[in-house]
Amino acid sequence: MGKSMPLATFSEGRLMAPEELRQIDIFADVDEKSLLKYPGAVRKRTFEAGEVICREGEGGTSAFFIVSGSARVFIGRRLDPGRARKPRGFIARVGELFGQRPLDRPRHAPGKLVPIDATVDLKYGDLAATLGPGDVFGEMSCLNLAPRSATVVAEGDCEMIEILRNVYEVLQRSKTFKALMDQKYRERALDNHLRNVPVFEPLDPAALLELKNACELVSVEAGAVIFAEGDTADAMYVIRVGQVRVSKKFPGGERQLAYLTRGDHFGETGLLRNAPRNATCTAVDHPIAEAGGRKRRPARVELVKISSDAFERIIRGYPEVIRRLEEAAQKRVLSQVRAALTILPSVPSKKVEDLGLLQGQNLMLIDLEKCTRCDQCATACSEAHDDGISRLIREGPRYDRFLVPSSCRMCMDPVCMIGCPVGSIRRTEDLNIFIEDWCVGCGVCAKQCPYNSIQLHPLESFGVEVSDQARRVAETGEVVEVTERAVVCDQCSTLPTGPACVYACPHDAAMRVNARQFLHGAGLAGDDRSAL
Amino acid sequence: MIRVVLVLGGAAILLYLWEGSSRAADSDGSRGATLLGLTFGGGALAIMLFCAALSLKRRVPHWRIGRAQTWLRGHIWLGLLSVLLVALHSAFHAGGALTLTLWILLLAVTASGLFGVLLQQFIPRLLLHAVPEETLAQQLDRQFTNLRKIGEQIVAETAGTADPESLGRTTQLVQEVAAAAYATSGAQTAAAPLGPEAMRRFYHDYLVPFFRGTPMAPLLSRRRADSLFAALRTMTTPEQHPHIDELAELCERRRQLLRQRRLMRILFAWLLIHVPLSWGLLALSIVHAAVALRFGGAS
Numbered sequence: 001m002g003k004s005m006p007l008a009t010f011s012e013g014r015l016m017a018p019e020e021l022r023q024i025d026i027f028a029d030v031d032e033k034s035l036l037k038y039p040g041a042v043r044k045r046t047f048e049a050g051e052v053i054c055r056e057g058e059g060g061t062s063a064f065f066i067v068s069g070s071a072r073v074f075i076g077r078r079l080d081p082g083r084a085r086k087p088r089g090f091i092a093r094v095g096e097l098f099g100q101r102p103l104d105r106p107r108h109a110p111g112k113l114v115p116i117d118a119t120v121d122l123k124y125g126d127l128a129a130t131l132g133p134g135d136v137f138g139e140m141s142c143l144n145l146a147p148r149s150a151t152v153v154a155e156g157d158c159e160m161i162e163i164l165r166n167v168y169e170v171l172q173r174s175k176t177f178k179a180l181m182d183q184k185y186r187e188r189a190l191d192n193h194l195r196n197v198p199v200f201e202p203l204d205p206a207a208l209l210e211l212k213n214a215c216e217l218v219s220v221e222a223g224a225v226i227f228a229e230g231d232t233a234d235a236m237y238v239i240r241v242g243q244v245r246v247s248k249k250f251p252g253g254e255r256q257l258a259y260l261t262r263g264d265h266f267g268e269t270g271l272l273r274n275a276p277r278n279a280t281c282t283a284v285d286h287p288i289a290e291a292g293g294r295k296r297r298p299a300r301v302e303l304v305k306i307s308s309d310a311f312e313r314i315i316r317g318y319p320e321v322i323r324r325l326e327e328a329a330q331k332r333v334l335s336q337v338r339a340a341l342t343i344l345p346s347v348p349s350k351k352v353e354d355l356g357l358l359q360g361q362n363l364m365l366i367d368l369e370k371c372t373r374c375d376q377c378a379t380a381c382s383e384a385h386d387d388g389i390s391r392l393i394r395e396g397p398r399y400d401r402f403l404v405p406s407s408c409r410m411c412m413d414p415v416c417m418i419g420c421p422v423g424s425i426r427r428t429e430d431l432n433i434f435i436e437d438w439c440v441g442c443g444v445c446a447k448q449c450p451y452n453s454i455q456l457h458p459l460e461s462f463g464v465e466v467s468d469q470a471r472r473v474a475e476t477g478e479v480v481e482v483t484e485r486a487v488v489c490d491q492c493s494t495l496p497t498g499p500a501c502v503y504a505c506p507h508d509a510a511m512r513v514n515a516r517q518f519l520h521g522a523g524l525a526g527d528d529r530s531a532l
Numbered sequence: 533m534i535r536v537v538l539v540l541g542g543a544a545i546l547l548y549l550w551e552g553s554s555r556a557a558d559s560d561g562s563r564g565a566t567l568l569g570l571t572f573g574g575g576a577l578a579i580m581l582f583c584a585a586l587s588l589k590r591r592v593p594h595w596r597i598g599r600a601q602t603w604l605r606g607h608i609w610l611g612l613l614s615v616l617l618v619a620l621h622s623a624f625h626a627g628g629a630l631t632l633t634l635w636i637l638l639l640a641v642t643a644s645g646l647f648g649v650l651l652q653q654f655i656p657r658l659l660l661h662a663v664p665e666e667t668l669a670q671q672l673d674r675q676f677t678n679l680r681k682i683g684e685q686i687v688a689e690t691a692g693t694a695d696p697e698s699l700g701r702t703t704q705l706v707q708e709v710a711a712a713a714y715a716t717s718g719a720q721t722a723a724a725p726l727g728p729e730a731m732r733r734f735y736h737d738y739l740v741p742f743f744r745g746t747p748m749a750p751l752l753s754r755r756r757a758d759s760l761f762a763a764l765r766t767m768t769t770p771e772q773h774p775h776i777d778e779l780a781e782l783c784e785r786r787r788q789l790l791r792q793r794r795l796m797r798i799l800f801a802w803l804l805i806h807v808p809l810s811w812g813l814l815a816l817s818i819v820h821a822a823v824a825l826r827f828g829g830a831s
Contacts, residue, residue, distance in 0.1 A: 317673060368660040372652050372799060373669065380593035395668055401660060497596050504593030506604040507652070 013043035026177045034170045041164040054148045054441035069158020075129035090142035113422040115262035116149040147442030149421035153159030161393035175353035202320040213309035217304040222285035233270025242301030243284040257414035261423040269329035360409035365402040370509035380504030391489035408489035409451045416445040441484040456484040537609040548620045572621035579614040637813040644806040654797045663792045679744040687735040690775040691728035730767040
């Protein structure tokens with residue numbers, strides 16, 4: 001894997017004729033004319049034990065259906081996302097006396113699932129699973145050119161069918177294929193997805209089974225509104241494939257609250273309170289496919305729907321579930337109140353809009369009339385992180401007398417979260433953007449960020465050598481050639497002093513502000529003073 | 533911070549005056565050996581140590597030992613207070629060779645520091661307004677190289693590979709036209725368009741020295757550059773004018789970056805005096821204190 005993200009070649013293996021394809025279950029009810037229309041779009045591939053089928057982070061254009069044999073799917077590296085410096089040596093230990101001990105940052109729950117582009121998810125613990133006959137992987141790469149979300153290595157000799165997008169779209173219309181995929185999902189992933197919903201944790205196996213049986217698998221086209229604010233709450237949802245945007249209307253305009261990905265859930269609080277929906281949920285298309293300008297059907301977002309009747313029937317005997325739901329609902333209301341406070345009624349100037357300043361809930365600004373260019377902010381940033389990498393680049397556009405450097409703004413609409421093939425980028429409760437340690441370095445988030453606030457750094461910057469990686473994936477005997485990792489400003493949330501860049505500025509030039517409140521307060525938001 | 537310093541300074545002066553009215557000075561006129569004098573001296577030395585600690589604090593900018601801004605303010609205001617304390621400690625006397633040297637060093641450190649504070653008030657504003665294309669200082673050389681390469685590319689695309697040997701007459705023409713244009717403040721001068729040849733020669737005669745950083749290169753002056761580019765336009769076809777505009781813009785960017793480098797050198801140059809003198813002052817002050825305590829004694 002590298003910066004260029006080379007697309008996997010589709011030249012190996014043997015081309016399959018339509019009559020041969022028809023003998024395979026999933027193609028049984030596919031119209032032969034459709035198959036004839038795309039000759040060369042399906043190949044039969046055989047892999048020997050230990051052979052790499054695809055690598056995490058690489059570009060890909062095809063999906064794989066396993067006919068026989070099994071394959072190991074895994075994310076081959078795990079890098080700490082960089083946190084407040086751990087004590088190193090005498091000086092650092094003295095520093096501990098002055099409050100340098102990092103605060104506890106909420107880590108991922110050990111049971112958390114890592115979503116990948118396959119019919120299974122990976123457990124956070126070992127980030128590995130096995131795929132067998134009937135499993136499919138690489139669907140999102142095939143349909144949306146998403147980077148490969150995991151590395152797949154043949155466990156023994158295995159036979160697979162590699163399918164390009166045009167035929168895969170035909171397949172998706174096949175009832176047999178859909179039934180097979182639904183069955184696979186129910187067998188292999190649904191259980192985990194339901195267990196992943198914190199409020200369902202107290203359910204006993206019997207109740208979970210009942211819930212599982214009551215689930216309906218539905219799909220919506222990207223762009224479609226799943227439910228709108230004010231609608232009657234009639235179901236809750238778990239995301240099976242794709243992403244969902246949660247937004248809410250405020251007096252100053254609509255605001256994106258979150259992007260949810262595979263395994264996430266939404267819509268349950270309305271059910272509990274028997275109240276109208278308090279936000280709008282919309283299916284989101286994949287960003288790469290959108291940007292690529294390819295003529296294609298909008299992606300489909302697949303969901304698990306749990307009707308209000310089933311929901312109420314099952315949770316009735318579980319007061320703990322109800323208590324957890326209440327807590328979750330209260331948290332969401334609080335975060336919505338916080339969001340409402342940042343909306344201002346003023347109309348922003350064009351330059352403010354162009355620079356995306358109002359997106360910033362915690363925008364970094366440097367007052368250039370005070371800044372002596374001493375670079376203490378960037379130095380402090382790199383010093384404050386144990387990987388020694390500065391998240392702050394003291395360059396960027398200017399607005400009035402302020403420099404808007406490249407550093408995470410904690411955008412109101414965190415579009416960087418759209419399209420991560422492994423769901424490793426997320427927003428914490430305090431609105432920080434956080435990249436989990438299973439980032440595969442594909443760079444989708446960096447491309448998505450409109451403000452260049454996410455950087456890709458070579459693995460050497462993290463002190464990772466190939467031998468380390470080799471050790472990690474020794475089980476497969478294959479070295480995953482990953483080269484980069486995404487890095488984003490974490491607002492120094494583990495430091496008691498707050499952002500190190502601001503703390504270290506000797507001239508009161510660096511600041512972190514809520515852009516709307518700051519620019520409005522300074523009379524700059526609606527008044528274009530962009531002559532500089 | 534300023535209030536604390538004013539109160540401390542005022543109190544020191546009052547104590548000094550009170551002591552002056554109640555007891556006589558030492559034979560050399562100073563009062564360094566009295567308890568109060570030692571207190572003044574010790575206070576000044578402590579402040580010097582604190583001021584020196586700022587450079588150590590910069591090495592651990594994120595340590596939770598106070599905001600950098602507080603440290604800097606303390607450095608400036610307490611540094612000024614130390615001058616007063618030293619003056620009271622010495623009872624405004626120069627003393628011997630060591631103490632005279634200390635005085636000179638202290639005044640030099642203070643003056644250079646104040647000069648630095650002044651620079652830090654004005655130069656950032658200058659940079660803000662005079663260098664809209666400002667970049668990171670570490671990136672300047674790279675930017676210069678990039679600008680040169682873009683310039684070469686524009687000329688190569690517009691005029692092909694340059695061959696300066698065969699274009700002597702053109703050089704002369706360009707210079708003549710430029711001189712005329714300069715004299716008439718950029719007025720158009722009649723000259724036969726020479727097209728690519730003029731571009732190539734202009735590149736070799738003016739752009740290359742400018743991009744190489746030759747001192748006194750004509751394009752270093754914006755006014756001169758404007759008239760030279762105006763002259764070049766008269767010698768080229770209208771199709772080439774947009775490329776000439778691009779070249780002019782590149783030159784302007786380079787001039788801005790050169791200005792940035794100049795201003796940043798000035799912004800930080802005072803530290804070359806202030807820092808070594810400060811360490812010298814601190815070292816000599818410690819020597820002075822040790823010698824005075826060893827051989828002087830407090831009364």
